[in-house]
Amino acid sequence: MEKIKVNMKVNSKPVTVEVKPYARLLDVLREELGLTGTKEGCGIGECGACTVIIDGENVNSCLVLAASMEGKEITTIEGMAKDGRLHPLQDAFIRHNALQCGFCTPGLLMSAKAFLDKNQNPTREDIKVGISGNLCRCTGYEQVVDAIEEVANKND
């Protein structure tokens, strides 16, 4: 099968990959680029464990064809900490006990980041809506929302 050449930016670095036309972005990130922080939980865009940020939007990478990523800028969980420093959301997740098993955590952090990048003064309800595409079975979301709310308030 003929492969498609795709040039994209992943975590600020230019990347060129050759992918099958049906390859999911999720698989290319995990298998080709070794970025296994992005998880697969359902494969149908319901759980949000595979969330990455594409040009500022949080997207389920299991529903995206890698071949459509030409020229796109993609951020995964591996690109969230910069220069050895945690992103404020990562730090807040640790301090607020916003994770348990951790499998949904990368996706939640991606959604939280995309949400806060676009929303300056969100209410608690806004935050709940912002992360409602990310399922978590451990935490009941309360400490997750606490963590995001704290970072949002610091942004003021």
Place this chain on the structure above:
Amino acid sequence: MPLLGSKNYDYLNKPVPRVDALDKVLGRAQYAADLKFPQMLYGGMLRSGLSHAKVAKIDVAKAKAMDGVFEVLTYGDLKKAKSWANYMYITDTVRYVGDVVAIVAAETPEIVQDALKAIQVEYQELPGVYTIEEALAKDAPLVHEGAPDNIFKESHFPVRKGDVEKGFAQCEVIIEREYHTQYIEHAYIEPEACVAVPDPIDGTMTVFSSSQNPYFTRRYVADILQCGMHKVRIVQQTLGGSFGGKEEGVGLIAGRAAILAQKTGRPVKIALTREESILESSKRHPFRLKYKIGATREGKIMALEAELVDNSGAYNNQTQFMNFRAAVHTAGVYEIPNVKVDVVGVFTNNIHSGAMRGYSSPQIIFAQEQLIEELAEELGMNPIEFRKLNALKTGSLTATSQELVEPVILEEMIDTLVQKTEYSKKREAYKNQSGPKKRGIGIATCFRGCGFGAESVDASGATVTALEDGTVIINSGLVENGQGLKTAYSQIAAEVLGVPVERIHFIGVDTHSIADCGMTVASRGTVMGSQAMKKAAGELKEILKKTAAEMLNTHVDKVDIKDGVYFEVPNPKNKVFFSDVCNKQLWSGRQMSVFAWYEPKNLNYDHHTGQGNAFPTYSFGCVVAEVEVDTETGYVDVLNVAAGHDVGTAVNPALIKGQIYGGIAMGMGFAITEEVEVNKGKVGTLNLDTYIIPTSMDMPQMSTLIFECDDKEGTYGAKSLGEPATEAVGAAIANAIYNATGRRIRQLPADLEKVLLGKSLRGGGK
């Protein structure tokens, strides 16, 4: 004892951050599906899709001949393996839709799928049974030849206390009720995965897996490979949630990957899709709960009789253990002089039931805590007063005639919750509402035997090793499932040793590194499992103290340690660092490590009568839920949940809150949205688009009330919490719905149809 806050510890009782949090927020924690090895193949399973059938003929020739296919195995290739779950890695006798009839190893996941499609199977279909009633009907088809009438005999547990006939004769009000619960999926976000890696030199098979119980997984792998257990090494990868679900199912996939790896000589990965995960993993048992209960006019409960039947599905995953716990707790948190309980499982051709957070308690409490209110209403009594009149107290005898010698603070908890939620005022106000949206408030109380109790052996071991730089490695055969065990154990070791938590590192389970310490289940990890950690750390502390005394030039009795500094008690300026003591210890050739074993006391419980001490101690809970029911649609919106739990000692309040919030979410799903729908064994809810677990937007306002008490049984007085956190939530919501609508929900879930119409339009209209 009041709410959290009056205990005095250095490292316990503190919201210490999770020791595994950094790896998890960076996305570098390695889950089983993240692993990759050179030459790795992918494994896959062909499932029957039928509920009851015999494999008449299976032809794998085409699949085997395909490019990139390295192995195809069917039942005939595994003659000697027995499995530990009474269901097989591969079978020729299909008892439910998820049964596997062939397995494949191939170079890519795509080739695996093509090969599975190329396998030709002819089935001889058989009539099946699907509901408890069908299973128990006369001349019903049998699911297992060894189980006449489809009754799983070994899962029968009775309780016989007093004489219920005499008890009912003393009652002025007697009611009989029947309740039903549904199949529930664990819905951990990580589907099961493993990679089996063969060692061509010494023949060891290493399986990196998403096991809740790696030692349990080891049995399966040794069984399928027909080798000694010393040639099997299971390494638990970071686990993406389990809740009781990654036990038998992971044993089976680990076994399949191992046999494929052995046959091909290459590493084999099996990672389930969500659909396969839902098909393969066990579910929370559906129960049919028939109760008869009676009280005097004054409100004293005199007798309770109950017959509980659970739907085990096609295979027995722990029904025979779980029903013991069910029998012990069937009468609820009440002191009743005459009790007769029988619990038994039946086999059907459905997905199989197994361990799931609560291990029968959410089902029982859903029934029991509505029953108690139904009886109070018949008596014309206030449900709170009625509960308190009959509640277990310190010194009470439980249904198994166990005297509660440790403190019981249930009444205080009820009073606190009732007051903080304004329960009584709201309950009265909500009785008279107009308009389509009606609010309701409900309460439920619960108790739970801590650890395994008389169900199984509650022993465990632990190793604590000091290193020359003053850091410490700890290990245990109990595992981190996401609940926070590594953090709790690190805190416990820190508390004993007197060194900061940051200096302690918990290895995580590799079955070659430490003895089998039993399963990480039954909310036993902290309360019982860490006893060995405390013991080992305590012994090491004493050993190191001798060296410290030498260095301080004083007597060992005068040495103490705080925050990693040893000092002389009357003269704290005479001090030496823990790290310097460890260094001297090593270069003096003295002992650096302690392995300790903890054996629980004998409980003396008679399983034939259900009488005796069932558990070392009990934790108690009380939950209040407030809902708004849209009586035009049947939609139940859970607005507020307040949860109070007696945890004995709060090892880590932040982690405790996390357990409680998560428990509320899972309890809410159980109450109103979740149901694995089965239609003649076929599963209709195979992914998270149809199996609906709560999202962040569904969550209510939550408040947690953490109670402590002085309990002598658990480690540092800690009691179980993981399962209590979810078990009473469904019952509280059911009682709240009644307060809002005046209609009882006796069959879960309380979805639109049941709330609006009083019955389901699916699954036979129950």
